[in-house]
Amino acid sequence: MNRPLVVISALVLLIITSAIAGLSFGPLELTNNEIFQCVLFNCANEITDMVIWQVRVPRVLVALVAGMGLAIAGAILQNTTRNPLADPYLFGIVSGAGLGATIANLVLSHELSIALPLAAFLGALFAITIVVLIANVLQRMEQLLLAGVAVSFMLAAITQFILYFGEPFATNRVIFWLMGSLSRVEMSNFYVITGVLVISLIVITALHRQIDALLLGDESAASLGVNVNRLRLLMLGLCAALTATIVAYCGGIGFVGLMIPHIVRQIIGVTTLKLVIGSALIGGSFLIWVDIIARSALSNAEIPIGIITSALGSIFFLFIMVRSKNTR
Amino acid sequence: MTLQLQVDQLTWQINGKNILNNITFNLNKGEVLGIIGPNGAGKTSLLRCISNQQQHTKTTSSAGSVYLKGKLIRLYSAKELAQHFAHVAQKAEAIFSLTVMDIARMGLLPHKSLFAIDDDHDKAQIRLALNKVGLAHAENTEFNHLSGGEQQRVLIARALVQRAHILILDEPTNHLDVYYQHQILNLISQLGITVIMTVHDLNLASQYCQRLILLEQGQLVADGRPCEVLTEKLLSQVFKLPCTITHNNKQQGPSVFFSLPAEQLINTAVQNE
Numbered sequence: 001m002n003r004p005l006v007v008i009s010a011l012v013l014l015i016i017t018s019a020i021a022g023l024s025f026g027p028l029e030l031t032n033n034e035i036f037q038c039v040l041f042n043c044a045n046e047i048t049d050m051v052i053w054q055v056r057v058p059r060v061l062v063a064l065v066a067g068m069g070l071a072i073a074g075a076i077l078q079n080t081t082r083n084p085l086a087d088p089y090l091f092g093i094v095s096g097a098g099l100g101a102t103i104a105n106l107v108l109s110h111e112l113s114i115a116l117p118l119a120a121f122l123g124a125l126f127a128i129t130i131v132v133l134i135a136n137v138l139q140r141m142e143q144l145l146l147a148g149v150a151v152s153f154m155l156a157a158i159t160q161f162i163l164y165f166g167e168p169f170a171t172n173r174v175i176f177w178l179m180g181s182l183s184r185v186e187m188s189n190f191y192v193i194t195g196v197l198v199i200s201l202i203v204i205t206a207l208h209r210q211i212d213a214l215l216l217g218d219e220s221a222a223s224l225g226v227n228v229n230r231l232r233l234l235m236l237g238l239c240a241a242l243t244a245t246i247v248a249y250c251g252g253i254g255f256v257g258l259m260i261p262h263i264v265r266q267i268i269g270v271t272t273l274k275l276v277i278g279s280a281l282i283g284g285s286f287l288i289w290v291d292i293i294a295r296s297a298l299s300n301a302e303i304p305i306g307i308i309t310s311a312l313g314s315i316f317f318l319f320i321m322v323r324s325k326n327t328r
Numbered sequence: 329m330t331l332q333l334q335v336d337q338l339t340w341q342i343n344g345k346n347i348l349n350n351i352t353f354n355l356n357k358g359e360v361l362g363i364i365g366p367n368g369a370g371k372t373s374l375l376r377c378i379s380n381q382q383q384h385t386k387t388t389s390s391a392g393s394v395y396l397k398g399k400l401i402r403l404y405s406a407k408e409l410a411q412h413f414a415h416v417a418q419k420a421e422a423i424f425s426l427t428v429m430d431i432a433r434m435g436l437l438p439h440k441s442l443f444a445i446d447d448d449h450d451k452a453q454i455r456l457a458l459n460k461v462g463l464a465h466a467e468n469t470e471f472n473h474l475s476g477g478e479q480q481r482v483l484i485a486r487a488l489v490q491r492a493h494i495l496i497l498d499e500p501t502n503h504l505d506v507y508y509q510h511q512i513l514n515l516i517s518q519l520g521i522t523v524i525m526t527v528h529d530l531n532l533a534s535q536y537c538q539r540l541i542l543l544e545q546g547q548l549v550a551d552g553r554p555c556e557v558l559t560e561k562l563l564s565q566v567f568k569l570p571c572t573i574t575h576n577n578k579q580q581g582p583s584v585f586f587s588l589p590a591e592q593l594i595n596t597a598v599q600n601e
Contacts, residue, residue, distance in 0.1 A: 079424075080425040147418075213434050213437055215423055223381060223413070223414070225438045270424040
């Protein structure tokens with residue numbers, strides 16, 4: 001058995017273990033036996049049924065697919081832009097979603113459960129459309145990333161302007177949403193994210209050789225028959241849709257797309273299929289554990305998930321910088 | 329001899345300036361053709377136009393035709409072209425830690441459908457190509473850890489996996505020392521496939537190319553065997569330097585030696601002071 005296969009098998013086990021742990025943690029103490037009984041057969045009572053099927057299962061499943069999606073989006077963006085620091089957030093997706101959510105909060109103060117994710121999704125797509133239009137004019141990768149950062153700052157500025165003059169309660173709601181949380185997720189969210197994730201995986205599997213060809217440069221890929229600009233725009237659009245869907249339901253969860261592919265490259269490989277499979281498995285497990293920490297670290301409150309991912313992400317990058325300095 | 333490529337009155341302009349002007353030549357199967365000329369003569373542009381890799385923008389225009397196996401090159405799809413032409417760049421910079429195997433495997437792309445996975449035949453083909461370039465032992469080595477010569481051999485292995493009929497190389501020995509220059513060109517000349525390459529070093533071109541094309545300011549000024557193209561008169565005229573040709577070894581082609589005129593040497597020395 002070759003090394004990547006052994007590592008992938010181990011990661012599948014990690015996902016299963018993480019999911020079981022995700023179902024076990026929570027204010028209501030349940031034994032493993034009760035959880036297994038409830039998931040596989042019948043729940044012991046109505047409360048257990050409600051806690052497992054309406055709270056913990058949706059939460060674990062959404063954490064799983066959101067982690068997978070964010071990590072895959074980061075992996076694909078890094079390979080298609082040949083930039084290890086490329087991340088869905090660099091392309092203005094979260095700023096766009098934030099602007100959409102802000103406008104929804106101000107215009108529609110009720111019916112927010114549907115309007116907020118929808119507006120966030122549209123805002124994210126609006127942001128990525130501007131970045132893609134600029135990219136089409138510039139046609140250069142370094143400028144595409146800079147355009148993403150510029151669009152991101154511009155949309156964040158508009159959001160802050162609206163919030164500054166807006167109603168304080170709406171401002172609070174938007175700020176809390178931007179910090180990211182899985183506390184309000186439902187099974188329907190899981191189905192929508194899974195749908196986009198499956199479509200993305202099918203497209204990536206079909207085009208993995210073409211994405212790999214980009215790793216040796218645009219000219220090299222073009223000589224192998226790859227339409228470089230079309231492929232890059234398609235992948236950018238795909239990552240935008242995937243991230244926008246996740247951000248719409250879960251809010252801003254940073255660093256997953258940046259950090260996870262970096263780990264996968266060290267242990268599995270750099271080519272697209274290996275990177276995407278590894279990122280999906282590690283990203284899914286990672287977000288389940290982050291969510292466990294978010295809801296169990298404090299006894300009387302839940303920490304927004306985006307705060308934990310950002311804190312872990314920054315520590316991780318400092319560690320990588322120190323390690324690379326020592327090995328130089 | 330089977331005719332493989334026909335270039336007919338090819339002109340390529342950027343901002344109204346002729347980069348290539350009315351170039352016409354044919355290429356037969358199995359020939360090793362070297363394109364020589366001073367900087368800015370249009371060597372790389374010719375390579376790009378031949379394989380339809382030139383960038384068309386508002387400021388560029390072209391005239392004339394290139395035929396591959398009797399069919400106009402612009403009628404081929406990008407994938408079909410990649411099945412006919414394999415490119416080896418001067419230097420490739422792999423991002424992340426791509427291995428030798430990862431890069432050689434890229435050569436399968438033009439022959440694979442969207443969801444196809446590598447089968448045993450593909451793996452055998454990659455190993456055969458790596459074996460041919462002498463890198464069978466290094467398939468799991470990181471590309472960026474290899475020497476310049478070894479990296480060039482990996483790119484040639486990728487071209488072999490691509491199963492292209494024509495190998496296109498742009499200054500393949502530019503970043504290499506003398507040992508690797510000869511190693512790479514010897515390997516290329518013994519592959520048995522049609523090769524078109526731009527070469528700066530005229531002695532290497534003389535030694536390893538069966539035929540040479542000499543370009544000057546976008547125009548083809550000579551086309552023939554090395555002994556026909558590498559003449560003192562032609563080279564002095566194109567490179568604007570006094571030139572001496574010697575024929576020490578008939579199998580290796582003529583040797584070229586340039587020297588600066590005495591007054592220019594003095595001027596350069598004075599400027600350096």
